[in-house]
Amino acid sequence: MVKEIVIVGGGTSGLILAKELGKRGIVATVFESEKRVGIKADKASGILSASGLSKLGIDFSDAVVNSLYGASLHAGRRSLHVRSEKVQAHVLDRIKLAEICSREAIDAGAKVITGRRIGPEDLEQFSSEGKIIVGADSGLSTVGRWAKFPPIENHVLTFKAVFEKSERLIEDEVDLFFSERFARGFFGWAVPYGKGTVELGIGTSSGSWNSAEAFRRMLKETSVREAVGGGKMVDSKASIIPIGMRSSTVKGNVLLVGDAAGQVKATTGGGIIFGGACAIVAAKSISRHLEKGEPLERYDKTWRKLYGNDLSMHKIIHAYYSRAGEAGVERLLGLLNILGIGNFLSKYGDMDRPSVMVKRFFLRDLVS
Numbered sequence: 001m002v003k004e005i006v007i008v009g010g011g012t013s014g015l016i017l018a019k020e021l022g023k024r025g026i027v028a029t030v031f032e033s034e035k036r037v038g039i040k041a042d043k044a045s046g047i048l049s050a051s052g053l054s055k056l057g058i059d060f061s062d063a064v065v066n067s068l069y070g071a072s073l074h075a076g077r078r079s080l081h082v083r084s085e086k087v088q089a090h091v092l093d094r095i096k097l098a099e100i101c102s103r104e105a106i107d108a109g110a111k112v113i114t115g116r117r118i119g120p121e122d123l124e125q126f127s128s129e130g131k132i133i134v135g136a137d138s139g140l141s142t143v144g145r146w147a148k149f150p151p152i153e154n155h156v157l158t159f160k161a162v163f164e165k166s167e168r169l170i171e172d173e174v175d176l177f178f179s180e181r182f183a184r185g186f187f188g189w190a191v192p193y194g195k196g197t198v199e200l201g202i203g204t205s206s207g208s209w210n211s212a213e214a215f216r217r218m219l220k221e222t223s224v225r226e227a228v229g230g231g232k233m234v235d236s237k238a239s240i241i242p243i244g245m246r247s248s249t250v251k252g253n254v255l256l257v258g259d260a261a262g263q264v265k266a267t268t269g270g271g272i273i274f275g276g277a278c279a280i281v282a283a284k285s286i287s288r289h290l291e292k293g294e295p296l297e298r299y300d301k302t303w304r305k306l307y308g309n310d311l312s313m314h315k316i317i318h319a320y321y322s323r324a325g326e327a328g329v330e331r332l333l334g335l336l337n338i339l340g341i342g343n344f345l346s347k348y349g350d351m352d353r354p355s356v357m358v359k360r361f362f363l364r365d366l367v368s
């Protein structure tokens with residue numbers, strides 16, 4: 001009997017999975033609770049490494065609004081500037097990205113049903129019909145709770161706003177602000193979207209004050225106001241980011257992927273690249289399960305083998321800067337400046353994979 005595949009959640013992870021299944025001749029049905037894809041994604045940002053994006057196989061060019069070459073990290077009175085000659089990251093319009101992923105999934109044969117929230121009763125029904133169920137339904141996953149998966153350890157609360165008519169001078173670099181006075185356990189960011197538009201955002205650990213209050217505190221900082229360039233605030237949104245991988249992502253016929261699985265970089269909260277990469281692994285595992293009877297658990301083992309080390313390294317770095325506080329990060333930036341690490345990162349940095357960066361560090365004398 002051919003098993004049916006139900007994907008709960010039409011974010012990038014669920015849609016990439018549906019497309020990858022379609023490419024393998026497997027028709028999946030994606031259920032998205034919002035009326036259109038991309039509505040929830042618009043609460044987040046869209047900074048994606050150029051190298052990571054190229055591996056997802058998405059024709060993303062129509063969604064690019066800006067390209068970034070570098071970043072300035074600020075803590076207290078210190079800053080670390082990193083700039084590369086090549087484009088390091090693209091800033092994407094998240095609604096357009098979701099629409100592109102949806103179109104590619106439908107073209108590959110998937111069904112995408114919008115405006116349909118899946119609840120526990122639906123999941124019971126799908127399960128009794130022997131369907132394979134994939135939860136791609138964000139960090140607060142209904143599927144994860146219904147199937148009693150181990151929880152995601154931690155969450156960061158976020159708040160972001162768009163500023164228009166900004167006179168910010170640098171349009172191709174981001175600013176990151178580390179401070180326990182406003183961004184406890186995470187950081188603030190200013191991202192130029194081009195054409196005088198800047199996004200200002202903040203993340204703060206869920207145990208501290210709420211994210212809107214943290215945002216107000218951040219806006220009082222002179223360096224932050226400079227990064228916004230005097231623009232006018234036109235839109236604001238709050239959301240959350242899951243921090244930490246779930247300790248299991250397969251149970252019987254149920255799988256979790258993307259934010260629902262905690263496949264997120266704990267350093268920055270970026271989850272599109274790893275969520276998409278793990279969705280591709282999930283498609284291969286489901287396909288081998290249906291064709292060759294391989295256990296679905298292979299998905300959990302494979303994605304951890306491929307990406308678990310990097311995701312764990314992101315978690316260690318996040319734990320370091322969360323505990324170090326502003327003075328600790330300030331000292332670290334000073335030290336990194338003295339050691340010339342800014343130059344090293346400009347040349348060998350990798351936004352997604354710290355393990356690749358460490359390899360480059362040890363091989364640099366051989367390759368330079």
Ligand SMILES: Cc1cc2nc3c(=O)[nH]c(=O)nc-3n(C[C@H](O)[C@H](O)[C@H](O)COP(=O)(O)OP(=O)(O)OC[C@H]3O[C@@H](n4cnc5c(N)ncnc54)[C@H](O)[C@@H]3O)c2cc1C
Nearest residue numbers: 009011012013033044045047118137138258259270271272
């Ligand atoms: C402020 C902020 C900034 C961010 N910046 C970046 C960034 O710059 N780069 C980056 O890579 N990542 C970033 N992220 C993270 C990124 O947004 C997520 O990792 C990514 O969206 C995860 O994709 P997903 O498909 O797994 O889940 P989601 O995008 O959360 O999609 C889940 C979908 O499931 C739907 N859904 C939920 N429950 C149900 C249900 N019961 N039934 C049906 N549908 C349901 C939702 O409506 C949603 O569309 C940011 C996040 C935030 C909050």
